[in-house]
Amino acid sequence: MPTQQYDLVIIGAGTGGIPCAVEAAGRGARVLLVEKDGRVGGTLHTTGGHLSAGGTRRQRERGIEDSVAAHLADIERISGGTARADLVELAARNAPETVDWLEDHGFAFAPESPRLVYGHEPYGVARTYYGKDAGLSILAVLKRLLDEQVEAGRVELWLSSTAIGLVEAPGTAPTVTVLRGGVEEVEVRTAALVLATGGFAADVELFEEIEGVPLVSAAHPTSTGDGLVIAREAGAAIAGRGRYLPTFGGLPHPTTPGKAYFEERPLLVAAERPPWEIYVDRAGRRFVAEDEPSIDLKERALAAATDGTFWTVFDDAARRNSVPMVVGWSPEDVLAKAGTRAGVHRADTLAELAALTGIDPAGLAATVDRYNAAVAAGHDAEFGRTHLPAPIAAGPFFAMENHAITLVTFSGVDVDGHLRVRRTDGRAMEGVYALGEIIGAAATCGNSFCGGMLVTPALTFGRLLGRRLAPAPATATA
Ligand SMILES: Cc1cc2nc3c(=O)[nH]c(=O)nc-3n(C[C@H](O)[C@H](O)[C@H](O)COP(=O)(O)OP(=O)(O)OC[C@H]3O[C@@H](n4cnc5c(N)ncnc54)[C@H](O)[C@@H]3O)c2cc1C
Numbered sequence: 321m322p323t324q325q326y327d328l329v330i331i332g333a334g335t336g337g338i339p340c341a342v343e344a345a346g347r348g349a350r351v352l353l354v355e356k357d358g359r360v361g362g363t364l365h366t367t368g369g370h371l372s373a374g375g376t377r378r379q380r381e382r383g384i385e386d387s388v389a390a391h392l393a394d395i396e397r398i399s400g401g402t403a404r405a406d407l408v409e410l411a412a413r414n415a416p417e418t419v420d421w422l423e424d425h426g427f428a429f430a431p432e433s434p435r436l437v438y439g440h441e442p443y444g445v446a447r448t449y450y451g452k453d454a455g456l457s458i459l460a461v462l463k464r465l466l467d468e469q470v471e472a473g474r475v476e477l478w479l480s481s482t483a484i485g486l487v488e489a490p491g492t493a494p495t496v497t498v499l500r501g502g503v504e505e506v507e508v509r510t511a512a513l514v515l516a517t518g519g520f521a522a523d524v525e526l527f528e529e530i531e532g533v534p535l536v537s538a539a540h541p542t543s544t545g546d547g548l549v550i551a552r553e554a555g556a557a558i559a560g561r562g563r564y565l566p567t568f569g570g571l572p573h574p575t576t577p578g579k580a581y582f583e584e585r586p587l588l589v590a591a592e593r594p595p596w597e598i599y600v601d602r603a604g605r606r607f608v609a610e611d612e613p614s615i616d617l618k619e620r621a622l623a624a625a626t627d628g629t630f631w632t633v634f635d636d637a638a639r640r641n642s643v644p645m646v647v648g649w650s651p652e653d654v655l656a657k658a659g660t661r662a663g664v665h666r667a668d669t670l671a672e673l674a675a676l677t678g679i680d681p682a683g684l685a686a687t688v689d690r691y692n693a694a695v696a697a698g699h700d701a702e703f704g705r706t707h708l709p710a711p712i713a714a715g716p717f718f719a720m721e722n723h724a725i726t727l728v729t730f731s732g733v734d735v736d737g738h739l740r741v742r743r744t745d746g747r748a749m750e751g752v753y754a755l756g757e758i759i760g761a762a763a764t765c766g767n768s769f770c771g772g773m774l775v776t777p778a779l780t781f782g783r784l785l786g787r788r789l790a791p792a793p794a795t796a797t798a
Pocket residue numbers: 331332333334335336337354355356357360361362363364366367368369370371481482483484516517518519538539540542543544545546547582727728755756757758771772773774775776778
């Protein structure tokens with residue numbers, strides 16, 4: 321097998337891998353960047369790309385008072401202290417510099433950002449930044465910087481090349497086996513190896529084995545856990561088990577079972593659209609106050625009280641008045657998609673709706689009766705819902721199938737505070753590092769979703785590690 325040698329080898333040219341390569345190469349390291357896809361970017365092609373940082377130049381220019389300490393306090397509040405304190409601190413301390421750095425390199429901020437965002441439990445101040453083109457705005461910056469380093473010959477980029485094995489032993493440099501171009505196995509030796517291969521929410525078997533729940537995935541298709549698999553085979557420990565939390569609701573994919581379709585996102589956050597509908601499970605039972613302001617609480621109720629599937633049930637008045645039910649859909653779109661798009665149903669009676677969806681008919685009828693009585697009384701004794709605009713009374717009736725969906729994986733390769741991969745006996749692997757979603761969302765979000773606390777740490781850890789792993793100037797290869 322041919323063998324090659326580099327100062328630094330990074331597996332995965334995505335959110336965290338590219339900035340790592342750029343920073344190391346900028347300091348003189350000879351870098352190999354290995355990417356299994358035919359293009360760079362990874363999840364940046366799919367992600368909302370929300371970033372969070374407290375105390376940026378952009379906040380100061382807008383008169384927004386914020387700080388790292390306030391960001392840390394919010395993460396502690398939202399995650400209930402379930403994240404890795406050392407990694408959260410490392411991420412939050414360096415996050416403002418990451419956002420300023422993106423800006424220095426021409427990042428196309430959406431003009432309204434930073435702002436308060438309600439898709440996850442909101443922060444206390446306007447701290448969420450995003451680009452005009454979501455993740456692609458980040459990729460535009462990273463790609464430009466990477467292209468410069470590739471053209472200068474400091475980064476060698478192997479596209480369509482998959483890391484398939486890893487050997488680590490005390491006293492020797494790590495070795496990774498790469499299936500280069502899909503045809504030739506190459507053994508690569510390196511002083512430092514960085515695994516930046518993303519999460520595993522696009523691999524059903526691995527997901528169900530490690531996270532222990534069924535998968536309805538909205539993840540980027542390259543997130544198949546390759547890095548985790550090869551690291552585990554080489555002895556790495558897995559951290560973050562039991563921290564999984566689903567995202568609240570997503571329509572089924574139009575054609576593919578087991579997948580959700582993030583582009584058609586139901587608007588289920590009460591602050592963004594006060595609900596006219598009820599949510600019911602297969603038995604036709606409600607499980608949470610639909611106007612509950614905390615999306616975190618709704619996610620937990622969904623995970624605890626259902627099998628992960630629920631339906632929003634509403635009548636024609638709700639269809640016309642509560643807009644948009646799905647981001648980008650008009651009331652007419654709901655009508656047009658009913659019966660034609662997977663998961664969207666319409667019927668003249670509740671009994672017919674139950675038959676179409678598989679919801680228990682008696683359960684649905686009883687629940688709607690109780691809900692309508694609550695609307696009439698102006699008081700929902702069961703769940704304490706206060707937004708009770710109208711009964712579900714006049715057909716046609718609608719039901720939209722929703723799932724507890726998965727965008728990211730919470731478990732991942734265990735790392736120490738220097739991002740060195742740890743073995744099951746706690747020993748840090750020599751020269752093997754991991755960053756990004758491969759270390760698990762739980763590292764920086766705990767058992768919760770803290771806005772921007774995946775993309776920002778991936779970029780930040782990539783930059784920090786790239787700087788740290790570049791060889792000292794005297795020995796650096798030009
Ligand atoms: C729909 C969606 C919306 C999201 N929104 C947000 C958000 O707004 N804010 C936020 O903070 N987080 C968000 N996330 C999560 C966040 O985007 C990801 O966690 C993050 O982008 C992952 O970065 P990464 O560098 O770890 O992986 P990626 O960016 O996925 O990069 C990994 C790269 O490694 C490559 N690779 C994998 N295996 C191999 C192999 N064996 N050999 C070579 N290459 C390999 C992949 O092809 C890929 O290019 C979202 C996720 C999704 C799916």
